[in-house]
Amino acid sequence: MENYRSLWLIPARGGSKGIPDKNLKPFCGESLVSRAVKQALECAQNIDTVFVSTDSDDIAAEASKVGCEIPFMRPAEFSTDSASTYSVILHALTTFRQSGLEFDRVILLQPTSPFRSIQDIKGAVSLWNPEIDMVVSVCKSEANPYYNLFETDAQGFLKISKGEGNFTRRQDAPTVWEYNGAVYVMSVSSLLKGPLSSFTKIVPYEMPRSRSMDLDTPEDWAIAEMIFIRSNL
Numbered sequence: 093m094e095n096y097r098s099l100w101l102i103p104a105r106g107g108s109k110g111i112p113d114k115n116l117k118p119f120c121g122e123s124l125v126s127r128a129v130k131q132a133l134e135c136a137q138n139i140d141t142v143f144v145s146t147d148s149d150d151i152a153a154e155a156s157k158v159g160c161e162i163p164f165m166r167p168a169e170f171s172t173d174s175a176s177t178y179s180v181i182l183h184a185l186t187t188f189r190q191s192g193l194e195f196d197r198v199i200l201l202q203p204t205s206p207f208r209s210i211q212d213i214k215g216a217v218s219l220w221n222p223e224i225d226m227v228v229s230v231c232k233s234e235a236n237p238y239y240n241l242f243e244t245d246a247q248g249f250l251k252i253s254k255g256e257g258n259f260t261r262r263q264d265a266p267t268v269w270e271y272n273g274a275v276y277v278m279s280v281s282s283l284l285k286g287p288l289s290s291f292t293k294i295v296p297y298e299m300p301r302s303r304s305m306d307l308d309t310p311e312d313w314a315i316a317e318m319i320f321i322r323s324n325l
Contacts, residue, residue: 096196096222098140099188099280100132102155102179104203105171106148110285110308114202115151120320124203125151129160129272132201141193145207147171163191178287185280196222198278205274206316207303216275216297225282225291228267231304238265269296272304 096314104115104125111117115125125144132142144155146165152162164187169178181198188195197220212229219227235241237253239262245251259265275297282291305316 095137095139097194098136098217099195099198100136100140100142100214101181101184101198101200102128102132102142102144102160102203103177104128104144104146104148104151104155105166105175106146106151107173109173111310111313112239114307114313115146115148116154117313119206119307120317124206124307125154127206128201128203129158130156131208131210132199133159135176135199135217136208141188141195143184143188145184158259176287178283181278181283185283195279195280198276200276200278202273202306204307205272206307206320207279207305208274208299209303212297212299212303213275215275215312218298219295220277222279222281224293224295225279226293227275227277227295227297228306229272229275229298229299230296231272231301233270234266234301236258236262236268238266238268249266258268266300269298272298273306274304279321 102125108114112140116123119127129142129144136142142160144151144160144162146152147168149165155162166180166183169175170183181200185195185198199217201208214228216227238255239259241253242250243253305312307313307316
């Protein structure tokens with residue numbers, strides 16, 4: 093089996109409006125960034141690089157404490173609310189390339205997915221090959237454009253978003269998926285051609301909804317901690 097060189101990228105900027113300092117905030121006793129770094133280090137090969145892209149000295153220090161070197165910081169222009177994940181990825185790839193490091197793929201782990209497991213990461217990575225653009229973790233969507241999602245037409249009336257509206261039972265409608273933000277495995281060759289929105293060869297890795305919670309609000313955090321504790325994870 094071929095060995096592909098991977099950049100394990102954990103995006104963790106310092107500013108956060110929804111949950112202040114969420115990447116450093118202890119989640120059931122351990123910071124989100126620390127959890128993500130430990131998962132990446134456990135899965136990475138010897139030829140890989142694990143890197144936390146951050147503009148925060150405190151986050152860099154937290155990552156260093158659990159074994160992740162931070163050779164450079166993320167510039168301010170890529171650390172705003174409007175900065176795209178794509179720009180963060182390209183900055184990391186470009187900077188590493190300037191130091192002589194090239195990669196075959198980027199494996200992006202967002203810290204805000206605390207229920208993501210090692211098995212999820214390895215499962216997604218196992219589906220990747222150089223002929224596709226990306227493997228991405230998904231879960232089955234609770235809303236379905238063939239069944240219970242609607243749009244307004246020119247007259248302001250609701251119409252089904254997709255199809256003819258003939259499905260009377262949810263289970264008969266085609267399955268639809270939503271990204272859950274936990275794992276992205278992206279080909280560097282594809283990233284250098286354009287952003288994620290331009291990808292056409294995308295392979296899903298299914299995760300259950302119970303492990304697909306993403307932390308965006310204080311309410312998300314409180315619910316997630318309660319579930320985490322009760323699950324003995």
